[in-house]
Amino acid sequence: MTFSITRHLPEDATADALCTDVRSGLTANPKTLPPKWFYDAHGSDLFEQITRLPNYYATRAEEEVLAGRAGDIAEATGARTLIELGSGSSTKTRHLLGALSGLHTYIPVDVSESALRESGGTLAHEQPGLTIYAQIADFTNRLILPPTPGPRLVALLGSTIGNLLPAERLAFYASVRTLLQPGDALLLGVDLVKDADVLVAAYADPAVTGAFNKNVLSVVNRELGADFDLDAFEHVAAWDAGHEWIEMRLRSRTAQTVKIPALDMVVDFAAGEDLRTEISAKFRLPDLASELRAAGMDLSRWFTTPAQQVGLALATPAHSGIPSAPECGLF
Structure with a gap:
C-alpha cells in the first residue's frame, strides 16, 4: 500500500487567497465572492444535504451516468493513472476506480x-494494491504531477467546470x-441547458441552499472579523438566458x-443590491466541443442519461488517442 500527500500550496495560501478575493470582489461592480469559499466543514455538510433535495438533480444524474458507463x-x-481534480470525498470516483482494471495510480x-x-x-x-499520490493544490493553477504510468485520465466531475467564467474555462x-500525451484523456462532468424553471428550482431552496449560500459570509466573518448580518441578506437564484x-x-x-x-x-450595500456568489454554466454539446477544440482537444465520447440532464464528455488531444464516436456513448 502506497499513500502519500504532497503540498503544492503554502500553508498560508488559503488565508492570502481569501483576503485577495474579498478585497477584489467586494470593491468590484457588481460585487462578487468566489464559490470556493462556501466549502468549509459546515458548507461541505450543507452541500451534501443539497444533493439530497428533490429538485437538485445534478449529483444523482451524474452518478447514474458514472454507474452505468464506467465500464465503457x-x-x-x-487508464493506468487517474487524476481527479477537486476530488473532495472521492465518492463518485469509486465507480471509475472499480472499472479501471489496469489502474496503477490514483492522484486526488x-x-x-x-x-x-x-478519502485517501x-x-x-x-484497494491495497493502488498507489495514491494525493496533492494539496488548486487545480485552476498549473499542476505539478509525479511521473506515473500512462495512459492517464484526468477527471473533473460534479459540473465544477460550470463554476468558471468562459475565459477561465x-x-x-x-x-x-499540457498534461495530456497521446492516448491520455480528460473526463468532464457537465450540466446541460434545460427548462429554466427546472434549473432555477434546483438552486432556489431557501432553507438548505440559502444557508449554503450565506455560509460564504460566515467564512468571511470568522476568518477576517467581518460583521456581516446573515439575516440581512436574501438568497436568490436567477437564470441568465444570455x-x-x-x-x-x-x-x-x-x-x-x-x-x-x-x-x-x-463596504456599503444599497437596499436590493446583489452580491454574486456563484455562476453555474449549463452547456450545449456543440458549444462544449468548440471550447475543447479551441484548446487542442477533440470530444471523443459523450455519455448522458436518458433524460439528458447531465453528461460526461471524454476529450482527447486533437488528432490522437481515442477515435471520435460521440454517438456510441449515449444511454
Whole structure:
C-alpha cells in the first residue's frame, strides 16, 4: 500500500487567497465572492444535504451516468493513472476506480488536506494494491504531477467546470492540455441547458441552499472579523438566458454597511443590491466541443442519461488517442 500527500500550496495560501478575493470582489461592480469559499466543514455538510433535495438533480444524474458507463469509459481509455481534480470525498470516483482494471495510480487533487487524508486513507485500505499520490493544490493553477504510468485520465466531475467564467474555462482547458500525451484523456462532468424553471428550482431552496449560500459570509466573518448580518441578506437564484448560466446571489434586504477589520475595509450595500456568489454554466454539446477544440482537444465520447440532464464528455488531444464516436456513448 502506497499513500502519500504532497503540498503544492503554502500553508498560508488559503488565508492570502481569501483576503485577495474579498478585497477584489467586494470593491468590484457588481460585487462578487468566489464559490470556493462556501466549502468549509459546515458548507461541505450543507452541500451534501443539497444533493439530497428533490429538485437538485445534478449529483444523482451524474452518478447514474458514472454507474452505468464506467465500464465503457475504462474500455475507451485503458487508464493506468487517474487524476481527479477537486476530488473532495472521492465518492463518485469509486465507480471509475472499480472499472479501471489496469489502474496503477490514483492522484486526488484538492485544496483541503483533511478531505484528502480522510478519502485517501479509506481508499488505501479498500484497494491495497493502488498507489495514491494525493496533492494539496488548486487545480485552476498549473499542476505539478509525479511521473506515473500512462495512459492517464484526468477527471473533473460534479459540473465544477460550470463554476468558471468562459475565459477561465479556456485557461483551464489549455492547462489540462499540457498534461495530456497521446492516448491520455480528460473526463468532464457537465450540466446541460434545460427548462429554466427546472434549473432555477434546483438552486432556489431557501432553507438548505440559502444557508449554503450565506455560509460564504460566515467564512468571511470568522476568518477576517467581518460583521456581516446573515439575516440581512436574501438568497436568490436567477437564470441568465444570455449567458446560459444560473447565478446565485445574496441580495441586501436594506441599506447597510459591513466592516472587515482584517482588511481595514468598509463596504456599503444599497437596499436590493446583489452580491454574486456563484455562476453555474449549463452547456450545449456543440458549444462544449468548440471550447475543447479551441484548446487542442477533440470530444471523443459523450455519455448522458436518458433524460439528458447531465453528461460526461471524454476529450482527447486533437488528432490522437481515442477515435471520435460521440454517438456510441449515449444511454
